[in-house]
Amino acid sequence: MAKVGGLRLRGWFLLSLVTVVALAATGVWNPFPAVWDWVDRSEPISEPDVLWQQRVGGTPKSVTIAGDAVVVEQRTRVEARSLATGAQLWERKADWSAVAGGDRDPVVAVGKLLVKGYELLDPVTGATRRRDGDAVAVWTYRNLLLDARCVEATDCTLSAWEPRGTRPLWTAFLPGVSAGLFADNPDLLGTRRLTTPRIEDEVAGPEAVPPLLGFPVDGRVHVVDTATGRVLQDVEAGREERLAVIGGRLLRLKAVAQDGACAFTLTAHDPANGREVWRRTGLNLRTADSAGCAQREDPQGARNVLIGVAPDGREAVVDGYDGRLLQVNGEGQKLIAVDDRYALVRTADKRSIVARELGADRTRWTRRSGGRGGGGALTPYAAVLVEEKPNRLIALHPRTGKELLVLRSSADALAVGPEGMVIGEGREIGYVRFGAGGAQPAPPNGDGRDDPAPGPGAPGEVPGDGPGDSPGDEGSCGPKRELCPEPDPKDG
Structure with missing residues (x-):
């Protein structure tokens, strides 16, 4: 009897399986996707859980919040x-791919390597807003998009566009484009960001375009005014020099071997007339490698500020x-993050993080730092900290330090937006809103940014060096301080 019962059970199972397959084949009912989703369901990547969690097609190269969409760049698709x-x-x-524009007017530029041209897509619909068939390089900013196209190797045109504009704002001539300038956001001569594990370099998304940009072409630097497209200078680095365009100035960084060490001199020049406007000596901007004084790196910093090390070993902004x-x-x-407004500093005992107003x-x-301290990053919407053992991702209001988010997670911080953060681990990405885990968001001002810092004032000087304060700040002098008189040149 037991054998007969077993045969009946097996028969019912086979009959049920055949019925389900028949229903799935005819489209009446298909339980297999739901079953597979249950089998393939991923473990949550944080605690508290994210608002949503999805597995993307490949390991992300970059993730950007673009208005109401999250743009995920992978190796061969976006x-x-x-x-x-x-x-x-x-x-x-x-x-x-690269995102340009702000919270209200984002676009996604996409293209193929070694193929001229690009398309601008709407982040939500994927529809093509503008198509270009000639550009060899694209630079994306919060308020501008630049592209370069070349008729010949020595005949190139740089054009500036509003993110969703259909006509260029201006065009400028460049005598060629460096062989390394292609695809999206090729390196220009500016600052090199502080980096930290578990926080993506582009976590803050696109930034506002600087007042001046330095384009390297055949060993020379072409300084372009991004408001007008005017090429202000075409200069060549001197022996033992490296050039950079930062904060509306052309900087000459000189490193000379002297008594078994490198002697550093930093001079800043007005790109309109070439006049020296300030100078500092003895400040190591970490441009030279340890093997000698050859400068192979851009200076460290962010936006309009630089990070240097004084002869006594103290870091300075x-x-x-x-x-x-x-x-x-x-x-x-030790500095762990900096922008134009604040600096995040780890205390000497490594037990605390201090936010200083520049x-x-x-x-x-x-x-206070819990566990083994990691690094941090500053974005317009949050200061992001990572901790290890135990693993934590923390988002704080950059001005007040109020908790916006505290996650128990080993995931990386991929992108920060006005209302939350995208985190990821492998192919898994998730979005969590500020306020998760009991933390209450303290929203920035209406434009999504903190209050600007008050007027200038230096907190201290590197011994034996440094100019005085300049009149006014960016808020009262205009974006390029054009409303304030130029400071007199001062040596250290």
Whole structure:
């Protein structure tokens, strides 16, 4: 009897399986996708759980919040997902992609390597807003998009566009484009960001275009005014020099071997007339490698500020426009992040993170570091910190230090937007809103940014060096300080 019962059970199972297959084949009912989703369901990548979590087609190269969409760049394609639900909105084959524009007017530039041209897509619909068939390089900013096209190797045109514009704002002639300038956002001569594990370099998304950009062409630097397209200077680095365009100035960084060490001299010049406007000596901008004084790296910094090391080993933040010392660390302290407004400093005992307001000699907030301290990053919407053992991702209001988000997670911080953050681990990405885990968001001002820092004032000087303060600040003098008189040149 037991054998007969077993045969009946097996028969019912086979009959049920055949019935399900028949229903699935005819489209009446198909349970297999739901079953597979249950089998393939991923573990949550954070605690508290994210608002949504999705597995993308490949390991992301970059992730950017673009308005109501999350743009995910992969090796051979780009896709967009809904910021609200994580559902895929569209997908395109592409070798590179980059986001331009702000929260209200974002676009996605896509293209193929070694193929001229690009397309600008709507982040939500994927529809083509503008198509170009000739450009060899594209640079994307929050308020501008630049592209370069070349008729011949020595005959190139640089054009500036509003992110969703259909006509160029201006065009400028460049005598060629460096062999390395192709695809999206090729390196220009500016600053090199501080980096940290588990936080993507482009976590803040596109930034506002600087007042001046330095384009390297055949060993020379062409300085372009981004407001008018005027090429202000075409200069060549001298022996033992490296050039950089930062804070509206052309900087000449000289490193000379002397007594078994490198002697550094930094001079800033007005690109309109070539006149020297400030100078500092003895400040190591970390451009030279340890093997000698050959400068192979851009100076460290962000936007309009530079990071240097004084002869006594203390780190300092320098204003690229006027040479003021905006922040000087105490002995044993270390900078972990900087932008035009604030600096995040790890204390000498490595137990706390301090946020300093640049140029104001003021501590905004201090936070104790739990576990083994990691690094940090500053974005317009949040200061992001990572901790290890135990693993944490923390988002704080950059001005007040108020908790926006505390996650127990080993995932990376991929992108920060006005209302939350995208995190990821492998092919898994997820979005979490500020306020998760009990933390309450303290929203920035209406434009998504903090209040600007008050007027200038240097908190300290590297011994034996440094110019005085310059009149006015960016808020009262205009974006390029054109409303304020030029400071007199001062040597250290």
